[in-house]
Amino acid sequence: MNPNDFIDELGDAYYCVGRPVLEGKVIALLxxxxxxxxxxxxxxRLGVSKAALLKVVRPMVERGDLKRWREPSSRAHRLGLTDQAYIHDLRVHVLNSRRVLAATRKMLRKKGLEEGVRAQLTRHAEVVEKAVQSLEAVVRSVEEEQSRDLEEHLERDWDALPPPKGRGRNPKLKLT
Incomplete structure (x- = not known):
C-alpha cells in the first residue's frame, strides 16, 4: 500500500465510525x-487550509489524541500522536456497548417472553458482556498510561495546551 492510499484508507475508516475524514488523514500522516x-x-500535505485543519486538530489535542510541542524561540507548535490516539473511540464503544447490555438485561426482566426470544437475548447479553469486559480492561490500562504520559508532558511543556476558548491572549471584556 502506498502512503496516499494509507491516508485515504484511514480517512474512510474514521468516517465510518463517525469521526471526520480529515481526522483519520491527520492520524495517518502522523x-x-x-x-x-x-x-x-x-x-x-493534505491540501487543506490551516483553519480547516485546526477545527479538527483542536478537539484531538483536548481529547489527548495529539500532543502539542512549542518550538523553541518561535510561536510555532508541532503536533504528534500520543501512544494511544485511538483510545477515545474505544471508550465510546465501551460506553455504547454497556448501554446495549443494560437494554438487553432490561428486556430479559420482562415477563412473558417467548423461550426462543429469551434464549436469543440471553446469548446476546453474554457475548456483549464478555466483549465489554475484555475491551474495558484494555482501555483502562491504556488510559492509565496515557494519563501518566500526559501529566509528564505537561510538566515539561506546560504551555503546550491551547487556551480553552478563542486565542486567549486578550479576551474581550463585556462592558455593560
Whole structure:
C-alpha cells in the first residue's frame, strides 16, 4: 500500500465510525512521520487550509489524541500522536456497548417472553458482556498510561495546551 492510499484508507475508516475524514488523514500522516509535524506541514500535505485543519486538530489535542510541542524561540507548535490516539473511540464503544447490555438485561426482566426470544437475548447479553469486559480492561490500562504520559508532558511543556476558548491572549471584556 502506498502512503496516499494509507491516508485515504484511514480517512474512510474514521468516517465510518463517525469521526471526520480529515481526522483519520491527520492520524495517518502522523503515523507516517518520524517527527512531530507543524500545522502548516500537515495542511500542505493534505491540501487543506490551516483553519480547516485546526477545527479538527483542536478537539484531538483536548481529547489527548495529539500532543502539542512549542518550538523553541518561535510561536510555532508541532503536533504528534500520543501512544494511544485511538483510545477515545474505544471508550465510546465501551460506553455504547454497556448501554446495549443494560437494554438487553432490561428486556430479559420482562415477563412473558417467548423461550426462543429469551434464549436469543440471553446469548446476546453474554457475548456483549464478555466483549465489554475484555475491551474495558484494555482501555483502562491504556488510559492509565496515557494519563501518566500526559501529566509528564505537561510538566515539561506546560504551555503546550491551547487556551480553552478563542486565542486567549486578550479576551474581550463585556462592558455593560
Amino acid at each position: 503515523l507516517l512521520a518520524s517527527e512531530p509535524q507543524s500545522l502548516g506541514e500537515l495542511a500542505s
